[in-house]
Amino acid sequence: MRDFYDRLRDLDPDHVNFALTLLDGDSIGEKALLSDGEVVWASGPDSFWTSAEAAASGVMETGGRRVYAERLEREKKIVVCGAGHVSIPIIRLGRMIGCQVICIDDRPSFAGKAKEAGASLVICDSFENALNSITGDRETFFVIVTRGHLWDQLCLKLIAAKPHAYIGLMGSKKRVQKIKENLFMAGVSKDILYSVNTPIGLDIGAETPEEIAVSVIAEIIKVKNRQGGGMGYPEEILEALNRPEKKVLLTIVARKGSAPRSVGTKMLVLEDGTCVGTIGGGCVEAMLVRKAKDLLSGAPRQAQLCRVDLNEDEAAEEGLVCGGTLEVLLERA
Numbered sequence: 001m002r003d004f005y006d007r008l009r010d011l012d013p014d015h016v017n018f019a020l021t022l023l024d025g026d027s028i029g030e031k032a033l034l035s036d037g038e039v040v041w042a043s044g045p046d047s048f049w050t051s052a053e054a055a056a057s058g059v060m061e062t063g064g065r066r067v068y069a070e071r072l073e074r075e076k077k078i079v080v081c082g083a084g085h086v087s088i089p090i091i092r093l094g095r096m097i098g099c100q101v102i103c104i105d106d107r108p109s110f111a112g113k114a115k116e117a118g119a120s121l122v123i124c125d126s127f128e129n130a131l132n133s134i135t136g137d138r139e140t141f142f143v144i145v146t147r148g149h150l151w152d153q154l155c156l157k158l159i160a161a162k163p164h165a166y167i168g169l170m171g172s173k174k175r176v177q178k179i180k181e182n183l184f185m186a187g188v189s190k191d192i193l194y195s196v197n198t199p200i201g202l203d204i205g206a207e208t209p210e211e212i213a214v215s216v217i218a219e220i221i222k223v224k225n226r227q228g229g230g231m232g233y234p235e236e237i238l239e240a241l242n243r244p245e246k247k248v249l250l251t252i253v254a255r256k257g258s259a260p261r262s263v264g265t266k267m268l269v270l271e272d273g274t275c276v277g278t279i280g281g282g283c284v285e286a287m288l289v290r291k292a293k294d295l296l297s298g299a300p301r302q303a304q305l306c307r308v309d310l311n312e313d314e315a316a317e318e319g320l321v322c323g324g325t326l327e328v329l330l331e332r333a
Contacts (some may be wrong), residue, residue, distance in 0.1 A: 004031050005043045005241055005333075008233060013137065019053040021329065023066040029303030030333050057264060059254050059327075068253040068329065070264055074139040075100055076165075076224060080119075080269050081127060081155045082146035086170065089213035090143060091117040097217060099141075100235070104130040127155050136162030141151065141220050143200070144169045151266040153179045160192045166223045167192075168200035168216060194318015236276055237268055241333055245271040248292035249333045252279055257310070268333070271296055279328065284308055292330055303331045311325045 011017045011033065018034040032042040032049040042049045052062055054069035061067070078094040080087050094101040095118045101119045103114035111124035123130040127146070142159045144167070146152050152171060156179060159167055169176060180193045189233035201215030202222070241247070250267045261280040268276040279285055291306055302324035308326040
C-alpha cells in the first residue's frame with residue numbers, strides 16, 4: 001500500500017488519472033493506477049490490469065471481476081481575496097463542504113478574523129505578493145471580495161493569468177464593467193473577463209453577508225459537481241497515512257437510495273480508535289469502525305467489502321430519505 005500512496009503523489013495532475021481496486025476474490029484490494037488510459041503502476045500480477053480501462057468513477061466489471069474505479073482529482077481549493085464581512089461566512093461554508101480555503105488580506109486584524117473563521121491558510125501580505133505565490137489549477141476557485149475596486153482590479157488581472165476552475169467577483173454592474181474595460185485595454189483576454197461570475201453567486205435574492213456567502217458557495221458547488229470526478233484522497237488522509245501506527249482506510253464504493261455522503265468518501269481509522277474524516281456518522285459509521293478495528297486486530301485478510309442494508313427505520317436514523325444500501329471497502333493501510 002505504501003508504494004500505491006507514493007505513486008499517487010507522483011501522478012501528473014494535468015493527466016486523466018484513475019485508481020482501480022479489485023472488490024472480490026482472494027485478491028480483493030489489489031490496485032492499479034491509470035494515467036491517460038495507460039497502466040502506470042499495479043500491485044499483484046500485472047497481467048490482469050493490462051487491458052483495464054476506466055471512463056468514469058464507480059463500480060465496473062473488468063475481466064469478469066468487480067472493480068472500483070475512481071477518477072483522481074486534486075483537493076478543491078477556494079482562494080478568497082479579502083477578509084471582510086462577506087468573506088468570513090464564505091470561509092466557514094467553504095470548509096464545511098470539504099474544501100481547502102486560503103484567505104488573503106493585507107490587514108493583520110482582518111487576517112486574524114479569517115484565521116478564527118477556520119481558513120486553512122491565511123496570507124497576510126499585499127494581494128500582489130500573495131497571489132504571485134499561488135499557482136492555481138483546474139481545482140482552484142477564486143473569490144474576489146476585496147474592500148475596493150482598485151484591489152478587485154489588481155486581483156482579477158493576476159488571477160486571469162492563472163489556471164482556474166472558477167472566478168467570482170463581487171461588485172455593482174457599473175463597477176465591474178469598468179474593471180473589465182480597464183483590464184481589456186491592459187491586454188487581459190476578453191474570453192476570460194466575460195467568463196467571470198458576476199454578480200457573484202447564484203441569484204437567490206441574497207442580502208446579508210451570510211446569504212451572499214450561501215449564494216457564492218452554492219455557485220461553487222454547481223461548478224465543482226459539473227466537473228465530475230471522484231472524491232480523491234484528501235490531504236488530511238494522505239498525511240495521516242504517513243503516521244507509523246496501523247490503520248484501516250474506509251471508502252464508500254457504491255450506494256443505492258439517498259445517503260449523506262457520496263461514493264468515494266473516505267475515512268481513516270487509526271489503531272487507537274481515532275478517526276480522520278467521516279463517511280456520514282451515525283450507527284452505520286460506528287458499526288464500520290468496529291469492523292475496521294476487527295481487521296486491525298489480527299484478521300489474516302488485508303481488505304474486506306462490507307454491504308450495509310438499511311430498512312426504513314434505520315434509514316431515518318441515519319438521515320436517509322428511504323431505505324437503501326451502502327458498499328464500503330475496508331483496507332489495511
